[in-house]
Amino acid sequence: MAPSTPIALTAERYPIAQLQCETDTGIATIPLSQEVAFGSWQPDIPAEYMDLGSEELTARIHAARETLGDRVVILGHHYQREDIIAFADERGDSFQLAQYAANRGESEYIVFCGVHFMAEAADILRADHQQVILPNIAAGCSMADMASEPDVHRAWAELKEFYGSTDDIIPVTYMNSAASLKAFCGANGGLVCTSSNATKVLDWAFERGKRVFFFPDQHLGRNTGHAMGIPLEQMVLWNWRGPSGNLGGATPEALERARLILWQGHCSVHQRFTVQQIEQARAANPDVKIVVHPECRYDVVQAADANGSTGYIVKYIEDAPAGSVIGVGTEINLVSRLAKEHPDKTIFCLDPVVCPCSTMYRVHPAYLAWVMEALVDGRVVNRIEVPEHHRRDAKVALERMLALK
Numbered sequence: 587m588a589p590s591t592p593i594a595l596t597a598e599r600y601p602i603a604q605l606q607c608e609t610d611t612g613i614a615t616i617p618l619s620q621e622v623a624f625g626s627w628q629p630d631i632p633a634e635y636m637d638l639g640s641e642e643l644t645a646r647i648h649a650a651r652e653t654l655g656d657r658v659v660i661l662g663h664h665y666q667r668e669d670i671i672a673f674a675d676e677r678g679d680s681f682q683l684a685q686y687a688a689n690r691g692e693s694e695y696i697v698f699c700g701v702h703f704m705a706e707a708a709d710i711l712r713a714d715h716q717q718v719i720l721p722n723i724a725a726g727c728s729m730a731d732m733a734s735e736p737d738v739h740r741a742w743a744e745l746k747e748f749y750g751s752t753d754d755i756i757p758v759t760y761m762n763s764a765a766s767l768k769a770f771c772g773a774n775g776g777l778v779c780t781s782s783n784a785t786k787v788l789d790w791a792f793e794r795g796k797r798v799f800f801f802p803d804q805h806l807g808r809n810t811g812h813a814m815g816i817p818l819e820q821m822v823l824w825n826w827r828g829p830s831g832n833l834g835g836a837t838p839e840a841l842e843r844a845r846l847i848l849w850q851g852h853c854s855v856h857q858r859f860t861v862q863q864i865e866q867a868r869a870a871n872p873d874v875k876i877v878v879h880p881e882c883r884y885d886v887v888q889a890a891d892a893n894g895s896t897g898y899i900v901k902y903i904e905d906a907p908a909g910s911v912i913g914v915g916t917e918i919n920l921v922s923r924l925a926k927e928h929p930d931k932t933i934f935c936l937d938p939v940v941c942p943c944s945t946m947y948r949v950h951p952a953y954l955a956w957v958m959e960a961l962v963d964g965r966v967v968n969r970i971e972v973p974e975h976h977r978r979d980a981k982v983a984l985e986r987m988l989a990l991k
């Protein structure tokens with residue numbers, strides 16, 4: 587078998603932060619050659635896959651899957667398109683999927699249909715004999731790219747200079763971050779959080795330090811801190827785009843009273859939801875319930891009836907009585923799937939524009955067919971491999987989170 591080649595994703599190579607929406611025609615699969623955004627996707631997929639339609643791709647993936655049997659496990663994040671989710675042995679959020687993969691010892695290959703940081707997390711938790719594959723290497727995450735290792739190190743050094751020490755500051759990174767930042771947290775007494783355990787993680791951190799340095803998502807940090815009773819005046823925003831030495835744009839007074847130092851990052855999908863959309867939904871139907879993801883802005887979360895992780899949203903809708911009308915503030919693929927799975931309820935996306943997560947959308951079935959057929963041929967393409975020094979410290983940060991009850 588040919589040796590696998592670890593591949594590094596860089597935002598420079600596959601620009602994503604500026605993209606808000608890669609389709610205005612719907613979320614059904616069209617041939618790769620017709621995707622207008624293909625120019626920013628992984629280009630070196632063999633030409634034979636470019637014009638294949640959904641049916642043919644589905645048949646080819648099925649055939650490869652049959653041949654490979656238990657040697658491969660396919661994971662599908664909730665935000666993946668239907669033609670991908672149909673092949674998922676397990677669907678869930680990033681952390682559930684990484685854990686699931688680690689328990690699938692019989693599978694040599696973990697094909698992670700999600701984005702880059704998720705495949706990295708699976709690689710950190712995998713067993714020695716397993717290899718993790720990301721079908722489209724250009725499937726990154728614009729939020730994760732807002733916190734780079736040099737920018738976080740620079741901020742940490744400035745905080746050290748300002749406070750005289752970082753001994754009292756616990757770094758916490760959201761799962762949606764590069765492995766190098768999980769490693770930074772592991773090496774500096776911190777840990778990782780997900781949107782379902784952020785409160786527990788912050789409790790743990792505040793038992794050990796006076797302040798928390800939280801990145802990359804300001805909204806999850808602010809919404810969680812507020813739910814824990816931390817006043818907004820004790821949170822400060824760190825603008826990583828500013829010049830070195832200007833304390834992230836914060837005043838010395840704000841930093842002195844800060845308990846939560848929030849990185850100025852956000853999710854481009856969840857930032858689309860607004861209070862106005864919620865008001866319009868309520869005006870149209872006073873009985874509507876609104877549930878949103880905590881990556882939404884503070885005012886949106888405050889205006890909603892409920893908020894929580896993707897797992898929470900799935901359960902919220904499952905548990906709602908028949909006849910319920912629920913407006914949802916999260917990615918369109920998940921919302922439209924939930925609407926199909928619950929025909930006795932009215933489920934709709936608060937954002938009227940059909941706009942999937944632009945990078946999740948890059949996992950087109952043509953890429954899945956390519957990596958699966960390569961495995962059948964004895965080749966591993968698009969392997970994700972976290973460097974050993976990052977893997978070791980990132981595992982510490984993940985294990986601290988896992989140890990929380």
Ligand code: SF4
Binds near residue numbers: 727730917
């Ligand atoms: S939905 Fe937002 S946080 Fe999730 S992968 Fe897409 S850009 Fe990143």
